[in-house]
Amino acid sequence: MHYISHLSKDRKLKKIAAIAAPIRLQKRKKIYLYLCRSIMSQQLSTKVADVIHKRFIQLYGGRDPLPQEILDTPFDTLRAIGLSNAKTNYVRHVAEFELLHGMDAKKLAKMTDEEVINYLTQIKGVGRWTVEMLLMFALGREDVLALDDLGIQQAMAKLYRLDASDRKKLKEEMQRIGTKWSPYRTYACRILWDWKDQKAM
Numbered sequence: 001m002h003y004i005s006h007l008s009k010d011r012k013l014k015k016i017a018a019i020a021a022p023i024r025l026q027k028r029k030k031i032y033l034y035l036c037r038s039i040m041s042q043q044l045s046t047k048v049a050d051v052i053h054k055r056f057i058q059l060y061g062g063r064d065p066l067p068q069e070i071l072d073t074p075f076d077t078l079r080a081i082g083l084s085n086a087k088t089n090y091v092r093h094v095a096e097f098e099l100l101h102g103m104d105a106k107k108l109a110k111m112t113d114e115e116v117i118n119y120l121t122q123i124k125g126v127g128r129w130t131v132e133m134l135l136m137f138a139l140g141r142e143d144v145l146a147l148d149d150l151g152i153q154q155a156m157a158k159l160y161r162l163d164a165s166d167r168k169k170l171k172e173e174m175q176r177i178g179t180k181w182s183p184y185r186t187y188a189c190r191i192l193w194d195w196k197d198q199k200a201m
Helices: 011-017 031-041 046-058 067-072 075-079 085-100 105-109 113-120 128-137 150-159 167-179 185-199
Strands: none
Touching: 011 150, 011 185, 031 046, 031 085, 031 128, 067 085, 075 085, 113 128, 128 185, 150 167, 150 185
């Protein structure tokens, strides 16, 4: 685990890294489908999100749909699997962007993290946080610090005794602490999430 010795220089992180499960970053191929799933699962429990995603796949005979197939699906049909009007539109925006501009893994691999964020946040309904999750969980990028993630904010506030009442100041402190973790900030976030889940804050 190449990241452990570097992150262990942070004594507070070292304590929780020692009990964290080994982390392997994944790289996915169908980025547009990952984005669609991310949009579907926003503000929902994992259980509900899984049900909706399953219904989505069932619309296409249990296989991954092509972008054009998503666009050819009537709005009300997508809506009926449990999506809001806004989410239905956002999923269609993702499919349209894939057709017009492309977002395959090879294309995105040539971009820096910030370039990927700027490129994909052009899609209505896709914000910075969503793309940061994509960088971590679909593109396998090692050095992403999810400053806007509530779980990371809560975990860092607890571990480093930061004042969470002032969001701007909290994010500045998180950025300062996180700089020391570079180039393995994705692993640090995964360790913090894991610790937060165990602690059930």
